[in-house]
Amino acid sequence: MIKASRLSCRYSERAYLENLSFHVTSHLSILGANGSGKSMLARTLCGLLPYNGTLTLNNQELAALTPRTIAKTISYIPAKLELFDSYTTVEAFALLGRYPYKEPYKEYTQYDKEKAEKILTELGIGSLKKQRVIHLSSGQQQLLLIAQALIQSTRIMIFDEPTANLDPYNTLKFAALFQQLQHQHITILITHDLALAQHLQGSVLFIQQHTAAFYANAEDFFDDDNLKHCYRVNFHPHTKALRYE
């Protein structure tokens, strides 16, 4: 469980957040305009950025935890897969999810390898394991990132704009997968996809002007008036699709 109270973080002169208080026990969608600091908040929650105030992970202050302990509890799925080494295969990439559990100076164990293979198969990309990661489609890369996070077997999963690079079909597939993950994981989702956020329910944190402008459950947030107030544009009442007028 993540609990933040009077949390502030700063990345640069212009990029900062102040006085955020929230807690995540099942699902939280983080919404807000471009550049409002959503990703910065996610990276703070993963222990990548310094902060002020209190931020606890399972009742322990995040700043006091080692990177390895955090890595066993939180996984972060970036919007896009980054790779310098173009010869990395799918199975090698997936196996990196076991790094937090690997004994220093030792190889990955048979258990690690089996776990990685099992999850790749469960996500339907087991047949691609010998392929190079750069040869996968965006949808498959997204699945691979999720696979790596699942192989990391953390209680909390943070997704940073997961559907930004996906076509409608893969977005739907992702939403279905996400709902399955929600059964066993605490999930945090950063997105601009309002329909997705509404579909997933849970709570919503809307960031505006460097702080939480709205924090409550999804139902209240997706009230038409509130939505219009937050985003200053009109939406279709049911689909939450943008109205071009």
Added chain:
Amino acid sequence: MSKKAILTLLLFIACLSPFVGTVSLHLNDIATAGTLSHQIFFELRLPRMLLAFMAGATLALSGLLFQTLFRNVLMTPYTLGISSGAILGAGIGMKLGWGSLIFGIGAVSLFGFLGAVLTVMLLLYLSRYLQHDHSTSLLLLGIALSFFYTAALMILYFLSSAMEIQTLVRFTMGSLSTIGYTYPAVVSMTTLLLLGILHVKRYELQLFSLSEEQARLKGIHTEQLRLQLLVVASLSIGVLVSLTGPIGFVGLIVPHIVRRLYQSNISQLMLRTFLIGGLFLLICDVVARTIHVGGNLPVGIITALLGGPFFIYLILKRQQ
């Protein structure tokens, strides 16, 4: 050609290398102590062979390290200005002319070492002010430093006598000539240290090759590890450059060749890079010693002649 065939051929040439040179050796005499052939073989050719191998391995491994750590294929001790730093240091050491020796080490070498190490520290310090994904900016910093060093070196040239300039130019060209086993032994130690730490940290480096953030998210103390690796790398480069002068392009070419040859991810490449880097420079050195134009060609010229076109090829290839 298969990988094994390439490796066998390289090893074969390597084994022949001590028999090649301006003076032809009498095979029967080599085993007999006291003969000229014996002396040349054991006091000049074998140590040189060892030095060439270890120098190539250091340059290739540090190239692989820099490229992985900063996720940029153009990162090498050369492009980051570390070699230029060593040259400038050596130049200053020579100009100060503090006798020939400080603690038994030539002042030129000592200052060369300082130049390399200080450059790495300066780069590390400056990189703290760079934004989150900073590999391109770091490369630009390295290039800017190179220009600065070169300009400073020009001033040194300007102030130096013809003889001093000649010494400096000799150093700048890089040379693997050595007498006895002191240089090869020192370089072997730092090279094996570098190989050891890269091998131990191979999975950490594989994570670094995704992104620094990913490495951290998987539980690595990234700053600590990066510092550790860079200290060892700059130590071994500093030692090497101070003894042999700068030898370019090995650090750029070899990691690419190895990667293309074995097509496996970085964690599997450490020992292979060590081996192929060593053999590559060893063979370049054989070529340099075979071509005789009023004295032996410095090996740096051969590696740069091979490396220049390869660099261009690489840039064009990346465009596609």
